[in-house]
Amino acid sequence: MIEQTFIQALIDxxxxxxxxxxxxxxxxxxxxxxxxxxxxxxxxxAGGAYITGFLPGRIAYLIYxxxxxxxxxxxxxxxxxxxxxxxxxxxxDPALSITxxxxxxxxxxxxxxxxxxxxxxxxxRLRADFLMIVLIAFAEAVRIIGMNYEPLAGGTLGIGVPKxxxxxxxxxxxxxxxxxxxxxxxxxxxxxxxxxxPYGRLLRAVRESEYAATAVGKDVNRVKMEVMVxxxxxxxxxxxxxxxxxxxxxxxxxxxxDWTFWPWLMLMLGGRxxxxxxxxxxxxxxxxxxxxxxxxxxxxxxxxxxxxxxERMALGIAFLVIMIFKPDGLIPEKPFKIKGLHxxxxxxxxxxxxx
Amino acid sequence: xxxxxxxxxxxxxIFATLLAFLTLGFNLTYLTAxxxxxxxxxxxxxxxxxxxxxxxxxxxxPYYSIPISFFVVGLLGISVYLGVVYTxxxxxxxxxxxxxxxLAVDIVMTSSLNIIADYLMYVHKVSSRxxxxxxxxxxxxxxxxxxxxxxxxxxxxxxxxxxxxxKTKFGMAMRGTVExxxxxxxxxxxxxxxxxxxxxxxxxxxxxxGALLPLWFLSDPGIGTMLIIDVFAASILGGIRSIYAAIIGxxxxxxxxxxxxxxxxxIVPEIGGVSVSSYRLLVPLTVLVITLMVxxxxxxxxxxxxxxxxxxxxxxEA
Numbered sequence: 079m080i081e082q083t084f085i086q087a088l089i090d091x092x093x094x095x096x097x098x099x100x101x102x103x104x105x106x107x108x109x110x111x112x113x114x115x116x117x118x119x120x121x122x123x124a125g126g127a128y129i130t131g132f133l134p135g136r137i138a139y140l141i142y143x144x145x146x147x148x149x150x151x152x153x154x155x156x157x158x159x160x161x162x163x164x165x166x167x168x169x170x171d172p173a174l175s176i177t178x179x180x181x182x183x184x185x186x187x188x189x190x191x192x193x194x195x196x197x198x199x200x201x202x203r204l205r206a207d208f209l210m211i212v213l214i215a216f217a218e219a220v221r222i223i224g225m226n227y228e229p230l231a232g233g234t235l236g237i238g239v240p241k242x243x244x245x246x247x248x249x250x251x252x253x254x255x256x257x258x259x260x261x262x263x264x265x266x267x268x269x270x271x272x273x274x275x276p277y278g279r280l281l282r283a284v285r286e287s288e289y290a291a292t293a294v295g296k297d298v299n300r301v302k303m304e305v306m307v308x309x310x311x312x313x314x315x316x317x318x319x320x321x322x323x324x325x326x327x328x329x330x331x332x333x334x335x336d337w338t339f340w341p342w343l344m345l346m347l348g349g350r351x352x353x354x355x356x357x358x359x360x361x362x363x364x365x366x367x368x369x370x371x372x373x374x375x376x377x378x379x380x381x382x383x384x385x386x387x388x389e390r391m392a393l394g395i396a397f398l399v400i401m402i403f404k405p406d407g408l409i410p411e412k413p414f415k416i417k418g419l420h421x422x423x424x425x426x427x428x429x430x431x432x433x
Numbered sequence: 434x435x436x437x438x439x440x441x442x443x444x445x446x447i448f449a450t451l452l453a454f455l456t457l458g459f460n461l462t463y464l465t466a467x468x469x470x471x472x473x474x475x476x477x478x479x480x481x482x483x484x485x486x487x488x489x490x491x492x493x494x495p496y497y498s499i500p501i502s503f504f505v506v507g508l509l510g511i512s513v514y515l516g517v518v519y520t521x522x523x524x525x526x527x528x529x530x531x532x533x534x535x536l537a538v539d540i541v542m543t544s545s546l547n548i549i550a551d552y553l554m555y556v557h558k559v560s561s562r563x564x565x566x567x568x569x570x571x572x573x574x575x576x577x578x579x580x581x582x583x584x585x586x587x588x589x590x591x592x593x594x595x596x597x598x599x600k601t602k603f604g605m606a607m608r609g610t611v612e613x614x615x616x617x618x619x620x621x622x623x624x625x626x627x628x629x630x631x632x633x634x635x636x637x638x639x640x641x642x643g644a645l646l647p648l649w650f651l652s653d654p655g656i657g658t659m660l661i662i663d664v665f666a667a668s669i670l671g672g673i674r675s676i677y678a679a680i681i682g683x684x685x686x687x688x689x690x691x692x693x694x695x696x697x698x699x700i701v702p703e704i705g706g707v708s709v710s711s712y713r714l715l716v717p718l719t720v721l722v723i724t725l726m727v728x729x730x731x732x733x734x735x736x737x738x739x740x741x742x743x744x745x746x747x748x749x750e751a
Contacts, residue, residue: 206529226711383551387544394540
């Protein structure tokens with residue numbers, strides 16, 4: 079029994095690690111490499127999640143409408159009953175399941191990209207401090223719309239998500255691990271290749287000095303737009319698979335604490351602009367939070383308030399401590415070494431010291 | 434209909450006045466310390482809980498909470514400046530880190546306020562979430578007390594503050610720091626002192642605003658986040674570089690938000706099955722985005738440009 083709990087806890091850690099790795103990778107791409115302080119990360123995650131709540135279930139419902147016990151069921155109101163039947167039917171229909179899964183992921187990326195594109199308008203015009211506030215407010219607006227506009231993702235109660243991998247016959251844990259961890263690995267590899275290309279150097283050039291980048295003929299605003307669009311699309315994947323993992327999309331859950339501030343803390347702890355740092359920061363915080371969540375209920379009996387607030391307070395204090403004592407993070411960004419160029423520089427230095 | 438309109442007008446007017454206190458302080462810290470203080474809304478939220486404690490735990494008149502809030506939140510402002518902003522500035526942190534630090538302060542404060550709210554609920558059996566204290570307000574000349582007290586305080590404060598800024602030596606030092614902190618410190622002005630005073634005033638103003646808020650509006654530990662978006666919109670709309678423009682911006686935002694949503698819910702009561710007022714936060718956000726696109730320096734910037742255009746030809750003639 080204890081063994082089983084332990085394995086379940088381990089699987090949960092791996093799943094959340096993968097989910098947050100995707101989000102911190104997107105953030106590292108936007109803030110770490112390009113220097114856009116995207117404090118509205120949650121809007122992309124929420125956008126992706128809303129699509130998971132909106133699209134696959136509804137398409138499956140429309141296709142199977144004639145086979146439902148009562149064709150007059152309302153998609154939002156009778157959601158639970160619809161899904162009982164739809165999940166049974168989907169389990170026998172791998173082709174439709176796969177199509178829906180891919181369609182949802184693509185649509186979620188599309189919506190993320192679209193939201194990122196909308197956020198570009200302030201991103202290229204505003205100074206960093208104003209931009210941060212506008213993006214926080216933007217994410218809050220996306221959450222408010224999701225919470226109040228029920229046809230989108232069920233409002234405050236949320237909406238079910240169909241089981242699209244049931245036809246494989248694997249257990250739910252294995253399905254999740256394959257889907258979530260698989261996508262996380264794809265995102266990390268994609269990110270690594272992108273950053274070790276000339277494009278990665280262009281991003282850092284924009285971060286270091288927009289004027290210098292403009293002077294060598296680079297379109298800084300275009301680069302920022304691309305980064306916002308691609309980064310938000312990546313973050314939206316996390317939102318979409320979070321929905322598949324929980325089998326439910328609950329709009330009020332996409333708060334700025336869970337999907338903006340925690341990823342930011344992970345990135346700042348690990349070290350902005352460093353791939354290893356992002357991974358290290360994400361894993362250490364996920365593990366700490368998981369351990370705390372096991373023991374926090376033990377403290378509850380001794381304090382006259384909800385223990386959740388202590389965790390949130392720790393989040394704020396951790397931010398301050400990292401910023402004051404370790405601003406570069408655990409694994410600071412290493413300067414780029416380019417073959418040929420840096421060898422030459424070294425030899426030039428040597429000459430100077432000789433003379 | 435007329436009565437309903439009057440109620441909406443009163444509500445919007447009070448909200449706008451309380452917002453003006455906040456925006457004034459927000460602009461003041463922006464001008465002296467050069468950071469938009471995201472924790473500003475939570476400063477007001479602390480004032481809210483001071484009022485709750487004064488009225489429900491100590492059973493006193495809510496207006497006693499104004500001076501207490503002013504000093505407590507003012508001291509909190511000073512400690513945030515010394516403990517966080519000043520420390521980071523001395524370590525050479527860039528602007529963006531300073532802003533993130535105020536966000537972190539906001540997170541710490543919101544969770545502390547939630548702890549206070551839980552404590553008041555469990556220990557003192559006070560309803561401390563989504564509460565309103567309208568029944569405790571006194572009547573002055575047949576009007577709700579807050580309708581008299583809030584604008585009077587705002588007027589008195591603006592007059593004192595203008596006098597201090599333009600007629601005293603410290604005010605001159607303050608204006609010097611606003612123009613150029615480096616130059617001011619070269620001339621022997623203690624800019625740290627100026628910053629300290631401005632953070633105290635900022636905190637104090639937020640405290641007053643928060644102390645009066647629960648008398649008329651639903652309050653909650655998370656109210657600060659809602660307020661800061663209004664404050665930011667008002668500040669950008671008025672012009673972040675002017676203290677008086679903050680008041681104008683606040684009145685526009687206050688009326689647009691409270692008045693606008695209330696009127697809209699008369700005309701279209703429901704959108705997608707939910708009342709219009711749920712979308713209230715979208716009003717300041719829309720104003721914010723439009724202002725940043727069309728008038729990035731706000732109404733004050735518009736006024737400055739107008740003034741420059743008017744003066745320039747004369748200078749050329751001379």
